[in-house]
Amino acid sequence: MQTRQGQSVVDVAISDRMAMPAQSVTRVKALGRFRFSDAVFRHLTRAAAIGVLVLLGGVIISLIQGSIPALKTFGFDFLFSERWNPVTEIFGALPAIYGTLLTSFIAMLIAVPVGLMIAFFLTELCPQWLRRPIGIAIELLAGIPSIIYGIWGLFIFAPFLQATLQPFLINTLGNVPLIGSLFAGPPYGIGLLTAGLILAIMVLPFVTSISRDVFEAVPSVLKEAAYGLGCTRWEVVRNVVLPYARVGVIGGLMLGLGRALGETMAVTFVIGNAHRISASVLAPGTTISATIANEFTEAVSDLYTSALIALGLVLFVITFIVLAAARYMLLRIERRIG
């Protein structure tokens, strides 16, 4: 049967109904049913796809709506004020924003070099049979729920740091001029540094698995050419693999950064929840997500609730920018591969 332009087989069959013998009427009915269910299914899937967009739109709109009272009351001071006082209802987000950025920075400072080195190991050094088990083990780290990191950090990691790393930092780096104030104060155990270290462990698998994937996507011809010139493995990675995979690696790093910025439970356990900006990374602090998690159910007044939702909005805007940039970079590298 010749299909006319723009018509499906079903359309043609139905329009040819008159020309058909009687016994095929049931057949035409069936075709009609097919056509109907086909359209329903197509529109359902389309509605669901649009629903994903609506979801994100809904998140943005509801956050903005919820934070209007706080933003109206405090204006731009909300972002730049250091005071957070639920009793007098004065709310400034600066300590939380500072804590969020600082802990994520510490996390990336550690996770990036370590993650890249693991990716180097997995792609260039590791014997083939070991690659998958090690890769899976690293990814299991990503699968452990954040609350587990939290309880582990609070009961095991923080006391450990309090007894070892923190006194060591205070006694050595604490006396160095300029950076000394970064490591001043008593070793609390919990605090910004501890939160940053736990975030580093949590972000590590993301950095590793994406770096590994983009390292693997480097054409072997390039690597073989470099080896053929007499490059060592390290030189191949340093001068061929890394430059080629640069965009993808940065995308992966920013994806990890997005995770670190929004991470809630692990941080809430070990941050100390203190609304102040201290020069020392050993001091307790707070992050946006930890503040929301700790205080939201205690917030009785509307303004308090609204201030916390406004904090959420700030967090969402920061992570949205970071994640969008990350996806854009990863898309670029995907296009180059594909």
Place this chain on the structure above:
Amino acid sequence: MLDHVLTARYGARRRRNVMAMALSIGATMFGLGWLVLILGALLWKGFSGLSLAVFTEMTPPPGSSGGLLNPLFGSLVLTVLAVLIGTPIGILAGTYMAEYGRYHRLSSVVRFINDILLSAPSIVVGLFIYEVMVAPMGHFSGYAGGVALAVLVIPVVVRTTEDMLTLVPNALREAATSIGLPRSLAITRICYRAARAGMVTGVLLAVARISGETAPLLFTSLNNQFWSTDLNQPIASLPVVIFQFALSPYKDWQALAWTGALIITLTVLALSISARALVPTGKQS
């Protein structure tokens, strides 16, 4: 003379290479070390509390012994609810992106937004559901918790469904069309079947992700000290109970928190390992 310089430079390059390799092995040990340390601590602290009472008794008041029956039940209910709501939407959206709108502009927009939702902070999702469900209803409820978790399920399922359907060879679709199957049946009867393992993997990964989620539940389903099957009321869930108990000063509660943490971790690890086993050669991240 030149020879000498070259040998010296070669030695330096070799040393640097050996150093880098040693560092990379060290980094790998460092990464795996954390996994061992965390799992070890969980087993050490949580295993001793693991008894039948954990699965048969309610959460205790401070200072007495008890179990985790109500939070276990609550977590199960919330997870089922989230999967029931999230999976159909996710599969349908993924179907649109891989089948009907593969080359449509809408698909690339949805893909981009979905990827952002995939890594959006879960606490923000909690705030969103608080705004649209808890505040209008006037009280915390199990429904709100389930919907909050469903919002986290959707992006995972969308992603895997789309990826897996894209892998289905076009010849299958053509063969289905050639025997007169309408498009919807070709998708549901042929493509879904071909991609089934991968799609199940997606759901498993989603369950693994939400079963440890705490942040979105804190102010949606809240918590409940007592046995409750009413989804219209606050309901206990394992992660929230762990959060509450771990931060409490009571030794009994802390021990229960460790046991709960062990249960969650084992569940999540079992889920993600079986998800991986389903797709032996697929590139699951």
